[in-house]
Amino acid sequence: MLLCIDTGNTNTVFSVWDGEKFVGLWRISTDHRRTADEYFVWLSTLISLQKLELNIDACIISSTAPRVVFNLRVLCNRYFDTRPLVVGKPDCLLPVAPRVDFGTVVGPDRLVNTWGAYERHGPDLIVVDFGTATTFDVVDTDGAYVGGVIAPGVNLSLEALHMGAASLPHVDVTMPPKVIGTNTVACIQSGIYWGYIGLVQGVVDKIREERGRPMKVIATGGLAPLFDQGFDLFDAIEDDLTMHGLRLIHDYNKEMGNG
Ligand SMILES: Nc1ncnc2c1ncn2[C@@H]1O[C@H](COP(=O)(O)OP(=O)(O)OP(=O)(O)O)[C@@H](O)[C@H]1O
Numbered sequence: 001m002l003l004c005i006d007t008g009n010t011n012t013v014f015s016v017w018d019g020e021k022f023v024g025l026w027r028i029s030t031d032h033r034r035t036a037d038e039y040f041v042w043l044s045t046l047i048s049l050q051k052l053e054l055n056i057d058a059c060i061i062s063s064t065a066p067r068v069v070f071n072l073r074v075l076c077n078r079y080f081d082t083r084p085l086v087v088g089k090p091d092c093l094l095p096v097a098p099r100v101d102f103g104t105v106v107g108p109d110r111l112v113n114t115w116g117a118y119e120r121h122g123p124d125l126i127v128v129d130f131g132t133a134t135t136f137d138v139v140d141t142d143g144a145y146v147g148g149v150i151a152p153g154v155n156l157s158l159e160a161l162h163m164g165a166a167s168l169p170h171v172d173v174t175m176p177p178k179v180i181g182t183n184t185v186a187c188i189q190s191g192i193y194w195g196y197i198g199l200v201q202g203v204v205d206k207i208r209e210e211r212g213r214p215m216k217v218i219a220t221g222g223l224a225p226l227f228d229q230g231f232d233l234f235d236a237i238e239d240d241l242t243m244h245g246l247r248l249i250h251d252y253n254k255e256m257g258n259g
């Protein structure tokens with residue numbers, strides 16, 4: 001069975017592919033100080049609480065936080081007796097190389113999302129991921145990542161308002177019924193919610209214009225459904241896109257005789 005690990009800047013998600021489907025999904029906050037032993041105690045407790053019988057014999061990691069990779073590697077080596085594939089490292093093959101400026105290190109999460117979305121939806125896509133950052137990945141006809149857009153994430157923006165302005169409280173993102181807020185919280189919620197709706201719509205339109213062809217929009221990340229309420233922003237929402245992409249990249253490496 002394959003252990004897939006997706007480390008974002010805020011959260012790290014673990015899931016296991018049993019050969020047919022993903023069993024279990026476990027989320028822990030990202031912290032580079034967490035040791036392999038800590039991961040294992042946490043993970044094995046959850047697995048046994050769910051009464052799952054898991055025989056993990058392969059691991060693949062995507063990490064946007066380079067410092068976390070060391071301890072995740074130790075986890076895979078020590079507890080699962082396997083050398084993990086790490087997306088973005090030279091020894092992890094990608095089905096199609098990204099086409100970007102020389103020297104650019106594309107976030108592994110974006111490479112994984114790109115391939116996961118391409119396998120499901122075919123060519124010419126815009127993948128929108130609502131994580132710590134809100135990212136747009138442009139997927140070419142052959143499935144290559146050819147660039148995109150990085151904007152501050154929704155929760156990061158809310159946190160920044162609270163941190164930077166003495167009189168603004170921390171609020172949670174929600175869809176306000178009206179644009180014009182009549183109290184501070186409603187004003188902030190409106191700015192974030194309608195601001196991001198406009199951002200997504202505007203960026204998608206501009207990308208389509210620049211590419212000069214129809215492009216499907218695939219959304220992922222915990223907040224994607226919130227931004228889809230009543231709008232026609234996305235052609236599909238897929239909460240398992242990163243896990244799906246990780247599984248595919250692992251299979252590709254196996255097919256190529258790598259790992
Ligand atoms: N069903 C949900 N409803 C509302 N918020 C959610 C839901 N699921 C997740 N979230 C929140 O959405 C946010 C985005 O989650 P997601 O896993 O996509 O990215 P993240 O963990 O914040 O970022 P990163 O992947 O960069 O670490 C998180 O703060 C999470 O708490």
Ligand SMILES: CC(C)(CO)[C@@H](O)C(=O)NCCC(=O)O
Pocket residue numbers: 008009064105106107108109110131132133135150
């Ligand atoms: C943009 C984030 C933070 C989104 O998780 C990540 O993909 C990243 O750190 N990327 C590196 C820069 C880039 O993708 O161009």
Ligand SMILES: [K+]
Pocket residue numbers: 008109129131221242
């Ligand atoms: K993510």
